[in-house]
Structures are given as structure tokens and as C-alpha cells.
Amino acid sequence: MRLMTENKRFAVVPAGRRSGKTELAKRKLVMELPKKKPWSDARYFAAAPTRDQAKRIFWKDIKALTPGKWVKKVFETDLCITTVFGSELWVAGLDKPQRIEGTPWDGGVLDEYANMRPTAWSENIRPALSDRGGWCWFIGVPEGLNHYKDLFDYASSGADPDWGAYTWKSSEILPADELESARRVLDQRTFRQEYEASFEGAAGRIYYAYDPKRHENGPIRAIPTLPVLICCDFNVDPCVWEVAQTDGRTVWVIDEILLRNTNTVEMGKEALSRYGGHKAGAIIYGDAAGMNRSTAGKSDYALLYELGFRDQRIKKANPNVKDRINALNAMLENTAGEARLFHHPRCTALRKDFEAVEWREGGRDINKSNPLLTHATDALGYFMEYEFPLRAVRFDPGKRFYK
Ligand SMILES: Nc1ncnc2c1ncn2[C@@H]1O[C@H](COP(=O)(O)OP(=O)(O)OP(=O)(O)O)[C@@H](O)[C@H]1O
Ligand SMILES: [Mg+2]
Known part of the structure; x- marks a missing residue:
């Protein structure tokens, strides 16, 4: 609720596996499309580490979620939807950051952010949000103590009012038996990371359970x-x-x-x-x-x-x-x-x-x-x-x- 209603410009959202992160992001993006802007071509992106991943995660669902009477044209090869409001929604992979760089964006979502290069945000995306005061969501599960954690710590510190931090565990969404079955096959650290969105220190011994x-x-x-x-x-x-x-x-x-x-x-x-x-x-x-x-x-x-x-x-x-x-x-x-x-x-x-x-x-x-x-x-x-x-x-x- 907080994530959807606080409307922070930048939202850092590490949350458990299969707990609706991507689903919320898709809705957020589609709901932006009709919004009136001072310019006629509001542009939004749905991005993942690679184009294939982005296509697999977003494309079909975003097409299905966008009401037919909003759609002006669907560009299958560019993975882009243009709307009758003039706005555009692009599905993009950061293996080709050029597609994001150089054009002004009104907002977008970076999915599986922990697996993106740390510089993708600072060098490619942040500058492209400057012209229009664009927003950005960073969603995914943690992956060790990397740049995602740094961003989450910054957002949680409260030092910057533009930033919000949001996290939840899979247990709040998934049925209990599904969680139990994951718990049975995973080691504890992986379970905490994947299903409880915990930033686990990964340095040190890999086979830590060995004795x-x-x-x-x-x-x-x-x-x-x-x-x-x-x-x-x-x-x-x-x-x-x-x-x-x-x-x-x-x-x-x-x-x-x-x-x-x-x-x-x-x-x-x-x-x-x-x-x-x-x-x-x-x-x-x-x-x-x-x-x-x-x-x-x-x-x-x-x-x-x-x-x-x-x-x-x-x-x-x-x-x-x-x-x-x-x-x-x-x-x-x-x-x-x-x-x-x-x-x-x-x-x-x-x-x-x-x-x-x-x-x-x-x-x-x-x-x-x-x-x-x-x-x-x-x-x-x-x-x-x-x-x-x-x-x-x-x-x-x-x-x-x-x-
Ligand atoms: N609140 C909800 N109630 C019921 N089903 C949901 C809810 N949120 C998401 N789902 C469904 O659960 C599945 C997982 O959702 P989603 O892909 O958004 O999770 P995720 O957190 O992005 O997972 P992953 O960590 O695997 O990327 C999807 O099939 C989605 O449609
Ligand atoms: Mg997801």
C-alpha cells in the first residue's frame, strides 16, 4: 500500500520471490499512461538486465493490462506501446543501455536490479530522468551486499525525501505450503535472501554449512x-x-x-x-x-x-x-x-x-x-x-x- 500511495520519486523495493513486485510495477506503469504532462510524449520504461529477460517479464502482461481503447499502436519488434494519450511504454534490456540513454524519460522500473551493473543507474538512467523529473522503481531480490543494498540503505536512512524504501517477505503473499516446500530444498541463507529479501553477507566461505x-x-x-x-x-x-x-x-x-x-x-x-x-x-x-x-x-x-x-x-x-x-x-x-x-x-x-x-x-x-x-x-x-x-x-x- 505504502509503495503504491506514497508516490516517492525513487522507490527501492527489495522483496521476497514471487511476492508481486513485478506485478505491482506493471500496474504502476500502465496507470501512468493516461496522466497529463506538460509535454505530449510522456515516455516510460520497463527494464530488466537483458532484453530477453525484459521481454519475458513484461511484454505480454503489459499488453494485456493496457486497455485496448488506450492503445494507438503496438510495435512488436521495438517492444513499445504508444497510446492515444501520446504516451509511450518501452520494454528494454540494460544489455543495450543506449536505448535508455539520451532520451528523456518520465519514469520507469528497473526489475532484478541487483543483477544490473552498478553504473547502469548512475551513468545511464539517472541523467535521462533529469529533464522531466522522472521517477524510478528499483525492484528485485537482494544479491549479497552489493549496490542494491547501498541504494536500499540510502533510501531507508530517510536523509533524502525523494527516496522511499519498501520491503516485504514472500510469506506475506505466498501460501504457507508453497513456502514450506521452498524451505525444504533451500539452505537457510538462500532462503532468507530469496524469500525474506534479506541482504546476506556473501563474503567468506562459500560452503559455510560444511563441518x-x-x-x-x-x-x-x-x-x-x-x-x-x-x-x-x-x-x-x-x-x-x-x-x-x-x-x-x-x-x-x-x-x-x-x-x-x-x-x-x-x-x-x-x-x-x-x-x-x-x-x-x-x-x-x-x-x-x-x-x-x-x-x-x-x-x-x-x-x-x-x-x-x-x-x-x-x-x-x-x-x-x-x-x-x-x-x-x-x-x-x-x-x-x-x-x-x-x-x-x-x-x-x-x-x-x-x-x-x-x-x-x-x-x-x-x-x-x-x-x-x-x-x-x-x-x-x-x-x-x-x-x-x-x-x-x-x-x-x-x-x-x-x-
Ligand atoms: N497480490 C497477489 N495476489 C495473488 N497473486 C499475485 C499477487 N501478486 C502477484 N501475484 C501473482 O503471483 C505471481 C508472482 O508475481 P510477480 O511476478 O509479480 O512476483 P515477483 O515478486 O516479481 O517474483 P520474482 O521474484 O520471481 O520476480 C504472478 O503470477 C502474479 O500474477
Ligand atoms: Mg519479478
Whole structure:
């Protein structure tokens, strides 16, 4: 209510996932269209980090929300609606900031603001709002302690009357069972960030839930009736693969293959010597980049195939780094406090990774400065994201409420 009625020129709106941020923004934009202005061509934007994203988030809904008798023309390729009042509404991606720069705007919305470049606002958008005293909404969920938090802190401080800060949790909008199902698969920090719009410090250890006392387990043995899952990351020195098994719920990492100064064939032969005779078979998981890269004209996976590893489960493209990390963290500990990932003490590189891999400054990527680290968790992460991905709440077009 406050967001819609206070009419602050700049509104910073970090709020929980699926809690109606974008929906409110669409309504705000469409309701602006008939407003009388001292000029005849009031212009508004609905922006997201990329054009594809902006189109997917806004375009269909904005067309549906704009009453037919307001519409003068719809430009499908430009993603623009012009109205009989003279106003225009543009859907734009900030991967092409030129579309925003250089023209005066009366107002607009930046969706998924945490994923935009910090300079998009200060250098491209703010100047374009100056001529007409344009307004702007910054909506999205937090993403670590980045520029979105700075803006939110500024708006909340009350120091600048042009700025308002608004936040709410998903629990205020979403049904309780939907939240519970998200809570079960997400780790606590991710849950707080995504569903409670909390700005979580991301610096420090990535696998913060890891504790060797809890996750290292000496008695783990290979289970003969379950296939061995060989998780690959193709590096030269060192190259680390993790060998795991799962019953579909719990994952046991039973072994680690670590060679220095090596190549895919040597690694594959080592895996073969250890698990070639495993009755329930072996499945290969790993880095999608291994599809393209080649040694002697063959991809890493083709080489493994020739060695006899026929069952390969590789995605066409690698998942987002965050998805991979979230999948691992959620297996280390979900919000219900359960651990579902255990490893044998011989997996020393894995343990070291869990204990030492850190975020890069800014908390958006893995710190790869130590060449000995990250390979084990990368390798295991590809498998984890493949078999235990976090798809908390899917977009359900059947659930739109303005139909
Ligand atoms: N107040 C509401 N009551 C019922 N349904 C709503 C309400 N607000 C939004 N919705 C519906 O819930 C879904 C999520 O809304 P919306 O896309 O605006 O959320 P969001 O906060 O932008 O989510 P995301 O974080 O995924 O971008 C949409 O299908 C929307 O139509
Ligand atoms: Mg949204």
C-alpha cells in the first residue's frame, strides 16, 4: 500500500520471490499512461538486465493490462506501446543501455536490479530522468551486499525525501505450503535472501554449512547395487574427480581421483582401474565445457566414451555458478537442518574445498586464485545441480490473478 500511495520519486523495493513486485510495477506503469504532462510524449520504461529477460517479464502482461481503447499502436519488434494519450511504454534490456540513454524519460522500473551493473543507474538512467523529473522503481531480490543494498540503505536512512524504501517477505503473499516446500530444498541463507529479501553477507566461505565432524564419515563403503557416479572437472594440474553414490535422497562421496599434471585419458584409466569392475556400472557427470574442448581432436567426453564410460549425463551448457553452489549447500544442510551429503575421509581435496573455497570480492563469483582449490567442489557441483537442482517455485501462468 505504502509503495503504491506514497508516490516517492525513487522507490527501492527489495522483496521476497514471487511476492508481486513485478506485478505491482506493471500496474504502476500502465496507470501512468493516461496522466497529463506538460509535454505530449510522456515516455516510460520497463527494464530488466537483458532484453530477453525484459521481454519475458513484461511484454505480454503489459499488453494485456493496457486497455485496448488506450492503445494507438503496438510495435512488436521495438517492444513499445504508444497510446492515444501520446504516451509511450518501452520494454528494454540494460544489455543495450543506449536505448535508455539520451532520451528523456518520465519514469520507469528497473526489475532484478541487483543483477544490473552498478553504473547502469548512475551513468545511464539517472541523467535521462533529469529533464522531466522522472521517477524510478528499483525492484528485485537482494544479491549479497552489493549496490542494491547501498541504494536500499540510502533510501531507508530517510536523509533524502525523494527516496522511499519498501520491503516485504514472500510469506506475506505466498501460501504457507508453497513456502514450506521452498524451505525444504533451500539452505537457510538462500532462503532468507530469496524469500525474506534479506541482504546476506556473501563474503567468506562459500560452503559455510560444511563441518567435517558432521559430513566426513569413515565407514562409507561403495554399495555394490548402486552405480558409481564419476563427477569430472577437466583440469590439468591438479585434476580432481569425485566418485559418489546416491539412493536418490542422500549422496555419499566414496572416493576421489586426484592426479597432478595429467589429462583426461589418464584420469579415465585411473577411474577404470578402480571402478571398471563395479557391477552396477558407472555414470559420468561433469563440466559442460568438456563437450567442446578437445585433446587430439576429440572432446573429453568422447575420450571417456571410448574408454567404456558410455553413460554420460552432461548438460548442454553449464548451470549458473550460483545454482551449482546452492545445490551443494542445500545438500550439506537444508533449512530443516538435515545433512544429506557425506564423504569418505580419503576425499581430502573435497574437504579442503569445502573448508577453504571463498567468494571473490563482491560475493558474486568463486575466488579461483588458488590453483589447488575449487576443482573438487566444481566437479561434485555439476553432478549435484544435475540430479538435485533447486527449483523452488516455478512460474505458473495458470495462476495469474488479473484474468
Ligand atoms: N497480490 C497477489 N495476489 C495473488 N497473486 C499475485 C499477487 N501478486 C502477484 N501475484 C501473482 O503471483 C505471481 C508472482 O508475481 P510477480 O511476478 O509479480 O512476483 P515477483 O515478486 O516479481 O517474483 P520474482 O521474484 O520471481 O520476480 C504472478 O503470477 C502474479 O500474477
Ligand atoms: Mg519479478
